[in-house]
Amino acid sequence: MNVFGFFRKRQPAASVARDRLQVLLSHERGIDGDPNLILALRESILKAIGQHVEIEPDKVRIAMRRGEQLSTLEVEVEIPGKTNLSSAA
Amino acid sequence: MAKVLVVTSGKGGVGKTTTTAALGGALAQMGNKVAVVDFDVGLRNLDLIMGAERRVVYDLINVVQGDAKLSQALIRDKRIDGLFLLPASQTRDKDALTDEGVERVIGELKAQFDWVICDSPAGIERGATLAMRNADVAVVVTNPEVSSVRDSDRIIGLLDAKTKKAEAGERMEKHLLITRYDQARAERGEMLKIDDVLEILSVPLIGVVPESEEVLRASNVGTPVTILSPQSAPGRAYQDAARRLAGEVIQMVIPGERRGLMTRLFGRRAA
Numbered sequence: 001m002n003v004f005g006f007f008r009k010r011q012p013a014a015s016v017a018r019d020r021l022q023v024l025l026s027h028e029r030g031i032d033g034d035p036n037l038i039l040a041l042r043e044s045i046l047k048a049i050g051q052h053v054e055i056e057p058d059k060v061r062i063a064m065r066r067g068e069q070l071s072t073l074e075v076e077v078e079i080p081g082k083t084n085l086s087s088a089a
Numbered sequence: 090m091a092k093v094l095v096v097t098s099g100k101g102g103v104g105k106t107t108t109t110a111a112l113g114g115a116l117a118q119m120g121n122k123v124a125v126v127d128f129d130v131g132l133r134n135l136d137l138i139m140g141a142e143r144r145v146v147y148d149l150i151n152v153v154q155g156d157a158k159l160s161q162a163l164i165r166d167k168r169i170d171g172l173f174l175l176p177a178s179q180t181r182d183k184d185a186l187t188d189e190g191v192e193r194v195i196g197e198l199k200a201q202f203d204w205v206i207c208d209s210p211a212g213i214e215r216g217a218t219l220a221m222r223n224a225d226v227a228v229v230v231t232n233p234e235v236s237s238v239r240d241s242d243r244i245i246g247l248l249d250a251k252t253k254k255a256e257a258g259e260r261m262e263k264h265l266l267i268t269r270y271d272q273a274r275a276e277r278g279e280m281l282k283i284d285d286v287l288e289i290l291s292v293p294l295i296g297v298v299p300e301s302e303e304v305l306r307a308s309n310v311g312t313p314v315t316i317l318s319p320q321s322a323p324g325r326a327y328q329d330a331a332r333r334l335a336g337e338v339i340q341m342v343i344p345g346e347r348r349g350l351m352t353r354l355f356g357r358r359a360a
Contacts, residue, residue, distance in 0.1 A: 017285075
């Protein structure tokens with residue numbers, strides 16, 4: 001522990017819990033309050049990509065951003081490097 | 090007109106069955122005719138919490154399948170007039186419950202009772218959606234703890250999507266009941282505060298039940314806490330919640346809260 005860490009006030013566990021929940025639930029709620037949308041999308045995307053490339057479920061990140069004019073769906077899929085790409089159909 | 094209430098939570102172990110029994114007891118003590126219905130097929134426990142485990146002959150599945158009449162399966166509470174239990178089956182497959190069958194039984198119950206309280210199983214699978222399907226109003230039981238709040242959020246989404254009311258385009262009436270609350274720990278920043286949970290879930294508060302040994306004592310002896318110890322903190326919290334469900338306006342009391350002069354004078358607004 002450095003000298004600054006000693007003086008820094010530790011964040012109460014309850015506010016860590018609140019912040020984590022707020023971030024998590026904003027992702028899980030999805031568009032128009034349909035809580036299952038993100039999960040359903042995630043499942044379908046995993047299945048579709050998984051037919052062609054081997055992927056780890058935890059390497060798929062899906063985020064929804066709601067804007068006034070435009071909403072976006074961000075899908076980030078990490079796939080294996082060139083050497084281990086298999087074309088499983 | 091009878092009201093169908095579902096007690097649900099998503100997460101297990103947060104107090105759905107305790108709440109079903111306590112609200113059922115309180116509403117019956119207020120003079121209502123109440124049926125508490127266990128939807129947790131295979132893992133029934135409401136009979137045990139109600140102290141009727143040795144009186145179960147027929148169950149919900151028998152009635153749904155037409156093997157028994159509703160009147161044969163209903164167990165009359167020996168302590169409180171007007172309180173009845175419809176137990177779940179302990180052995181049969183939960184797939185034996187059909188949408189139509191459950192709807193018919195709920196309809197029969199509505200004709201005889203003022204309140205039909207459905208104790209939902211944990212999870213978000215078929216059992217939980219069957220329990221909420223015919224409800225007019227929902228009580229979402231939540232502990233001030235991250236996994237419980239997250240699961241409640243999922244259940245709230247299901248209540249707004251999978252109930253008959255929601256499918257008909259009507260607003261599903263939902264209330265939040267926070268259980269196992271410890272005001273001292275919340276004040277020390279160790280536990281989510283009531284306001285944190287309300288802000289995250291944005292469902293109006295119907296009551297706060299404190300962590301209490303009375304709840305365990307009530308389950309040990311198989312008596313709803315509102316009947317065993319109506320003057321205890323959890324007993325009072327559940328009685329207040331029951332009266333709010335019945336439409337009374339009662340000031341919200343957070344158990345264990347040190348109340349300042351201003352809140353004592355003007356009350357505390359929740360949700």
